[in-house]
Amino acid sequence: MNESVNIPQSSEELFQFIDSNAISSEKIVAPRYSYWKSVFRVFFRKKTNIFMIVVLLLMFLVAFVMPNFWVYDPMENVQNASTFNLSPARAMRYFHDGSLKWILGTGAMGNSIFYGIVASARTSLLLAIICAAINMTVGIIVGAVWGYSKKVDAVMLVIYNIIANVPYILLISVLVYIIGSGFWSFIFALTVTGWLSIAYFFRTQVMIIRDREYSLASRCLGTPVARVISKNILPFLTSVIVTLLATELPSYISMEVFLSYIGVGLSATVPSLGRMIQQGQTAFLTFPWAFWPPVIVASVITIILYLLGQNLADASDPRTHM
Amino acid sequence: MKKYMLKRILFSIFSLLVVVMVVMLLVYTAINRNVIFQQDDVWNKRSNNDKAMYEYAQYQKYGYLEYVDYSSFVKLKYMELYGSDYETQQDFITDRTCIQKEDYKDNPSVKEFAQKYSAQGYKIKYLAPAKFKSGKLKTGGSAYLVAVHELPVTSRLLNYIKGFFTVETTNSVKDETLTDRYIRFEKDPYSKLFAVVGSGTLHKYLLYFDGRFPFIHQNFIHLNLGTSYTTYRGQEITSVISTPTGAMKSFKQQYPTKIGTDEYVETAINFHSLTYNPSTPSASDLEQFPDRYSAYSYHMQGFSMLENSFVIGIISLVIAYALGLPLGILMARRKDGLADKLGNAYIIFIMSVPSLAYIFLFAAIGTKLFGLPYKFANAQVKILAYVLPTISLALPSIGSLMKWMRRYMIDQMNSDYVKFARAEGLSEKEIYRIHISRNALIYLVHGIPSNILACLTGAIITERVYGVPGVGNLLTTAINKHDNGVIVACTVFYTSLSIISLILGDLLLAKYDPRISLSEEGGGGR
Numbered sequence: 001m002n003e004s005v006n007i008p009q010s011s012e013e014l015f016q017f018i019d020s021n022a023i024s025s026e027k028i029v030a031p032r033y034s035y036w037k038s039v040f041r042v043f044f045r046k047k048t049n050i051f052m053i054v055v056l057l058l059m060f061l062v063a064f065v066m067p068n069f070w071v072y073d074p075m076e077n078v079q080n081a082s083t084f085n086l087s088p089a090r091a092m093r094y095f096h097d098g099s100l101k102w103i104l105g106t107g108a109m110g111n112s113i114f115y116g117i118v119a120s121a122r123t124s125l126l127l128a129i130i131c132a133a134i135n136m137t138v139g140i141i142v143g144a145v146w147g148y149s150k151k152v153d154a155v156m157l158v159i160y161n162i163i164a165n166v167p168y169i170l171l172i173s174v175l176v177y178i179i180g181s182g183f184w185s186f187i188f189a190l191t192v193t194g195w196l197s198i199a200y201f202f203r204t205q206v207m208i209i210r211d212r213e214y215s216l217a218s219r220c221l222g223t224p225v226a227r228v229i230s231k232n233i234l235p236f237l238t239s240v241i242v243t244l245l246a247t248e249l250p251s252y253i254s255m256e257v258f259l260s261y262i263g264v265g266l267s268a269t270v271p272s273l274g275r276m277i278q279q280g281q282t283a284f285l286t287f288p289w290a291f292w293p294p295v296i297v298a299s300v301i302t303i304i305l306y307l308l309g310q311n312l313a314d315a316s317d318p319r320t321h322m
Numbered sequence: 323m324k325k326y327m328l329k330r331i332l333f334s335i336f337s338l339l340v341v342v343m344v345v346m347l348l349v350y351t352a353i354n355r356n357v358i359f360q361q362d363d364v365w366n367k368r369s370n371n372d373k374a375m376y377e378y379a380q381y382q383k384y385g386y387l388e389y390v391d392y393s394s395f396v397k398l399k400y401m402e403l404y405g406s407d408y409e410t411q412q413d414f415i416t417d418r419t420c421i422q423k424e425d426y427k428d429n430p431s432v433k434e435f436a437q438k439y440s441a442q443g444y445k446i447k448y449l450a451p452a453k454f455k456s457g458k459l460k461t462g463g464s465a466y467l468v469a470v471h472e473l474p475v476t477s478r479l480l481n482y483i484k485g486f487f488t489v490e491t492t493n494s495v496k497d498e499t500l501t502d503r504y505i506r507f508e509k510d511p512y513s514k515l516f517a518v519v520g521s522g523t524l525h526k527y528l529l530y531f532d533g534r535f536p537f538i539h540q541n542f543i544h545l546n547l548g549t550s551y552t553t554y555r556g557q558e559i560t561s562v563i564s565t566p567t568g569a570m571k572s573f574k575q576q577y578p579t580k581i582g583t584d585e586y587v588e589t590a591i592n593f594h595s596l597t598y599n600p601s602t603p604s605a606s607d608l609e610q611f612p613d614r615y616s617a618y619s620y621h622m623q624g625f626s627m628l629e630n631s632f633v634i635g636i637i638s639l640v641i642a643y644a645l646g647l648p649l650g651i652l653m654a655r656r657k658d659g660l661a662d663k664l665g666n667a668y669i670i671f672i673m674s675v676p677s678l679a680y681i682f683l684f685a686a687i688g689t690k691l692f693g694l695p696y697k698f699a700n701a702q703v704k705i706l707a708y709v710l711p712t713i714s715l716a717l718p719s720i721g722s723l724m725k726w727m728r729r730y731m732i733d734q735m736n737s738d739y740v741k742f743a744r745a746e747g748l749s750e751k752e753i754y755r756i757h758i759s760r761n762a763l764i765y766l767v768h769g770i771p772s773n774i775l776a777c778l779t780g781a782i783i784t785e786r787v788y789g790v791p792g793v794g795n796l797l798t799t800a801i802n803k804h805d806n807g808v809i810v811a812c813t814v815f816y817t818s819l820s821i822i823s824l825i826l827g828d829l830l831l832a833k834y835d836p837r838i839s840l841s842e843e844g845g846g847g848r
Contacts, residue, residue: 281787305674307670307674
């Protein structure tokens with residue numbers, strides 16, 4: 001039993017000297033924790049998330065790559081009245097070229113619904129991403145300062161109480177009037193005051209965290225303001241930011257649909273889901289193929305963006321990382 | 323508390339003024355004013371100076387400027403001198419036509435015109451005759467002399483605020499023959515109740531009761547939010563949205579002079595709406611009305627725009643609260659159960675999908691499966707026309723109420739007082755009903771006044787889809803038609819409603835939860 005073990009003879013030989021390493025002895029051994037790695041581990045644990053990401057990527061691929069090959073021209077058949085409002089089956093029979101182009105039928109001008117949707121989805125996705133990026137960045141930065149400084153708070157509250165009362169539709173339509181209804185001017189109209197409500201929401205969140213004990217202690221030790229905001233407060237609000245993003249992203253797509261419907265949306269030269277829905281809605285009971293596909297595409301994009309955002313927000317809450 | 327409210331109300335009025343100012347700046351100065359001619363056929367047909375004059379007339383109508391035409395000035399001047407046959411007078415004709423010649427400046431009338439209006443801050447503009455090289459006038463090329471005064475935003479705002487309220491007094495009517503001026507209580511022969519009746523006031527009935535919403539009516543204070551230019555030509559917005567529409571409603575009534583006799587007539591005249599009639603009364607007027615109050619409006623069968631929106635809004639709100647709150651509580655109680663999952667799916671659908679999508683989906687289901695009328699105007703049975711819009715409007719409110727009720731219930735479920743209640747041996751039902759729901763409701767109480775007042779602003783998409791004649795589309799159509807007066811009026815209307823609902827919400831919250839104190843030094847717990 002004891003054959004392989006060398007039993008020391010004296011007490012001095014019971015212990016061996018090992019070189020001490022000052023640095024490594026200071027370390028407490030624990031499994032390495034990376035915040036974002038854990039977030040994604042929890043996020044991808046749900047199989048539906050992977051499915052939704054695949055669908056979304058597919059949509060992005062089709063929406064951003066395909067319009068280079070499939071050029072959408074809403075006026076291509078405008079001279080030929082027999083191509084107007086054809087149902088999918090009749091359109092396939094009429095054009096007879098077996099391409100995907102007519103798979104969803106034609107609209108009121110003989111335009112291809114399918115190509116229209118592909119081109120419009122690109123506009124909608126771009127619009128949502130750019131607007132969300134601008135509004136979230138400005139909103140969070142302003143909101144952080146607004147919530148942190150009491151002087152800024154007093155001034156900003158007055159501004160907010162006044163601007164928040166101007167009807168949003170009025171502001172957007174006036175801006176669209178002044179600067180035109182192209183893609184970039186539409187983005188400008190959506191972002192010029194859009195950040196204000198985000199900043200206000202964020203202000204309240206920051207105010208809650210600002211007076212927590214650890215933040216107070218940090219301030220007492222003389223941490224500069226910028227560092228308190230960026231290191232003490234913002235990391236605490238990651239899940240709030242992601243939740244906000246989850247509601248903001250789809251809301252711009254809905255907003256574009258809504259504004260186009262009431263007649264102050266993007267100009268006719270920019271293909272957009274809102275305009276397609278607006279054109280299809282007049283006869284949505286008689287020509288359903290011109291109305292429901294863009295509605296379904298808009299709905300699917302918004303639902304996926306919303307769900308992914310919500311799930312990401314859940315995953316970004318450290319309490320779920322156990 | 324009183325000090326706090328006073329401060330708050332003053333600030334609200336201030337911010338309302340700033341909002342109106344900002345909107346006026348945007349609408350009147352930021353937008354290129356030429357857009358009003360985009361679809362104007364008259365403007366396209368006119369040319370040269372005629373076109374410019376037409377532009378002045380339109381700009382004045384839309385509230386951009388004030389202008390005086392020289393020819394109307396001359397006309398007035400000679401009308402005073404010679405009476406009605408001024409047109410044949412030689413000096414009138416020479417004065418009027420002098421502006422077509424090059425030496426027009428020497429004419430005494432022109433000098434007087436220029437002097438009078440320059441003193442008032444007007445700019446004198448001379449539109450020289452547009453001629454071909456041959457000396458022949460181009461079409462619409464005759465000369466004009468005008469005094470133009472651009473309205474700055476500040477004076478426009480002041481004028482607007484001045485005309486905001488008009489209060490009825492016994493001197494409202496300018497008529498020297500009317501000597502008996504009073505305001506007094508009288509027995510109202512139409513409602514069989516009492517009414518405040520005035521003489522010398524614009525309206526005869528200043529306060530009266532009748533069977534129509536809101537049952538008590540007053541004419542003491544008249545609110546004027548502004549005048550429409552294009553959508554409802556020349557009408558005041560307040561009367562546009564509050565005047566009942568539809569066919570006239572006739573029933574047996576008596577003319578004021580016939581009261582006490584048994585002479586009844588079948589008429590739709592609303593005798594409570596009698597106003598002072600400035601024209602000399604005709605023989606039939608004298609037979610029917612004892613005094614000069616003989617102008618009237620009619621009883622109508624339909625609702626006014628405001629009532630349409632309000633009826634739809636308030637019913638859908640009741641549905642939303644009646645369904646949304648219990649469903650939210652149910653979801654919280656059966657967390658992660660089937661009800662919770664179904665409810666969450668519904669919430670996600672309503673929150674993320676564009677509202678147009680589900681409103682149309684619902685319209686298709688309602689019309690195809692249940693045979694409900696789609697467009698409001700085509701409904702055979704009037705009451706059925708309200709069904710689809712009401713339910714469509716309730717759908718999103720139900721979703722958001724469910725979402726927040728569930729959220730707040732779950733937040734409350736883990737608090738100490740719930741554990742304590744359980745330790746006391748209360749039943750789960752009691753805990754949910756008495757403890758958790760009441761605390762969760764605190765968060766939702768704040769939104770109730772704003773939800774109710776929001777019914778007055780109407781619903782843009784629902785009203786458009788179903789063609790409901792309501793107030794929801796007032797602003798959007800006004801924007802599309804460049805109706806500046808309506809845009810400003812809508813802004814004032816929406817802004818004041820949102821300010822009032824915020825204040826009411828805070829008050830209700832403080833009332834519902836005594837721990838909450840609105841004024842800073844209060845320090846709750848009373």
